[in-house]
Structures are given as C-alpha cells and as structure tokens.
Amino acid sequence: MTTSNVPFDQRPEDGNGGRIVPMRLQKYLARAGVASRRASENLMTAGRVTVNGEVVCELGAKVDPLVDEVAVDGATVRLADGPHTIMLNKPAGVITTMKAQSDARIVAELVPTDRYPGLYPIGRLDADTTGLLLFSTDGELGNGLLHPSHHVPKTYVARVKGAPSRRALESLRHGVVLDDGPTQPAEVETSKRDPSCVRLTIHEGRYHQVKRMLEAVGHPVISLHRESFGPLTLGSLKPGEWRELDSGEVAALRGSI
Numbered sequence: 001m002t003t004s005n006v007p008f009d010q011r012p013e014d015g016n017g018g019r020i021v022p023m024r025l026q027k028y029l030a031r032a033g034v035a036s037r038r039a040s041e042n043l044m045t046a047g048r049v050t051v052n053g054e055v056v057c058e059l060g061a062k063v064d065p066l067v068d069e070v071a072v073d074g075a076t077v078r079l080a081d082g083p084h085t086i087m088l089n090k091p092a093g094v095i096t097t098m099k100a101q102s103d104a105r106i107v108a109e110l111v112p113t114d115r116y117p118g119l120y121p122i123g124r125l126d127a128d129t130t131g132l133l134l135f136s137t138d139g140e141l142g143n144g145l146l147h148p149s150h151h152v153p154k155t156y157v158a159r160v161k162g163a164p165s166r167r168a169l170e171s172l173r174h175g176v177v178l179d180d181g182p183t184q185p186a187e188v189e190t191s192k193r194d195p196s197c198v199r200l201t202i203h204e205g206r207y208h209q210v211k212r213m214l215e216a217v218g219h220p221v222i223s224l225h226r227e228s229f230g231p232l233t234l235g236s237l238k239p240g241e242w243r244e245l246d247s248g249e250v251a252a253l254r255g256s257i
C-alpha cells in the first residue's frame with residue numbers, strides 16, 4: 001500500500017533528469033529492465049501490470065518507486081539498486097543532447113540509455129569538441145559537479161592559430177575579460193615542441209569558455225579536447241567508447257565537490 005496521500009496516478013510529472021521521484025509506470029518498468037518503454041506499455045494495456053495489487057492499464061499512470069509496489073504477472077519488479085555514472089570519450093561531430101532534433105548525431109546514441117534509463121550528460125561539450133564527457137542517473141552528483149561555487153577543474157588541450165606569447169599566456173592565467181565578465185584564474189601551459197598546443201585548466205563552465213578565452217588573446221581555437229574532469233582522466237578510452245565508473249572513481253568525484 002502506498003503511504004502517500006496522493007494517488008499514484010495523480011502525482012506530478014518526473015521532470016528531474018531521471019532521478020527516482022514519481023515517474024510514469026512504463027518508464028519505471030523500462031528502468032527496472034522489464035522491457036522497452038513501448039513494450040512496457042503493451043504489458044500495461046494487456047492488464048498484466050499491477051500497482052499495490054490493482055491492475056493499471058492507463059498509460060498516464062505514475063508510481064513513486066519509494067512507496068509503490070509494482071508487479072508484472074504477479075512478480076514484484078524493483079528498480080536496479082544504486083545510481084550509475086559513466087564516462088564517454090566524445091568524438092567530434094556529435095551534439096551533447098539526449099533528444100534528437102535533426103539528423104545530426106547525438107551523444108544519446110553512444111551511451112547505454114537502455115541499460116541505464118535516466119542517464120543525462122553532466123555539462124556539455126561543443127559538437128566539434130572531443131574528449132571526456134560524464135553522464136549520470138544521479139542528479140545530485142551532476143548538479144554538485146556543475147555548481148559554479150564548487151570550482152571543479154576541467155583540463156582542455158587546444159590547438160590554436162599561431163603561438164601564444166608569454167604575455168597572452170599570463171593573461172589567460174590571471175583572467176581575461178569576456179562579454180559575460182572576467183574569467184577566474186586558470187592554469188595554462190604550452191608544449192615547447194609545439195607552441196600552438198595549449199593545455200588549460202579552468203574552474204568554471206561558461207558557454208564556449210575555452211574558445212572565447214583563447215580568441216580573446218588573439219589565438220582562435222582550431223581543435224579542442226577535454227582530457228580531464230575533476231579527478232578523472234580518459235585513460236585508454238577510445239573515441240566513441242564509454243565505461244562505467246567504479247565506486248572509487250565516484251567517491252573521488254564526490255570528493256571534488
């Protein structure tokens with residue numbers, strides 16, 4: 001029996017990036033690994049799904065995973081335990097979005113949304129930027145990592161036009177003025193062998209920030225790659241590949257917040 005006063009089919013929509021709050025019954029079934037959302041709807045309309053012992057056929061019905069008991073053909077169905085967090089080595093030409101808006105390739109096609117429904121990207125990389133992009137079903141972790149007050153470091157390697165002078169590098173270190181305000185201090189180095197290659201660690205996450213910073217000192221970006229996010233680096237992950245973080249890595253991420 002539900003402990004909530006509000007009937008499960010009259011609770012608000014889940015608009016929380018897949019976190020465990022009242023959610024549509026077919027989403028619950030898919031997330032629990034019973035079947036795809038569409039196939040779960042078929043189970044519902046066939047009268048095979050019960051919530052707290054009552055058959056539920058309406059596709060708009062919602063359940064609260066913390067209190068409602070869901071069963072299919074009489075067998076109780078539970079959500080997998082624990083949230084999931086993965087890293088992707090994003091290739092160039094892929095848009096950071098979970099919803100297709102055109103024929104363009106999107107990151108949702110590269111990560112295991114069937115296995116871990118509710119995965120969403122933690123921040124974004126531009127379509128032409130490559131490298132480390134995190135995804136999680138844990139909204140709290142994502143919000144913590146993105147919150148500006150937490151200053152989680154992100155390291156990028158940029159190939160730029162020309163070779164930045166010492167003065168340009170100093171400006172980047174101290175902060176450059178962009179149209180949405182000055183940037184915070186950053187760590188910056190160039191390769192002695194290749195002075196048009198700049199490694200830059202920023203502690204903010206503003207729109208097109210790295211490209212705008214380098215443009216502001218007269219060195220437009222030709223290509224951009226993110227090699228680390230907080231304590232994590234890509235390691236041997238190849239472009240287009242993803243892997244799930246282990247509990248130590250998730251703990252380290254939490255520790256960086």
Ligand code: URA
Nearest residue numbers: 126129208209210211
């Ligand atoms: N800064 C940028 O300009 N682009 C990115 O994709 C990430 C950081």
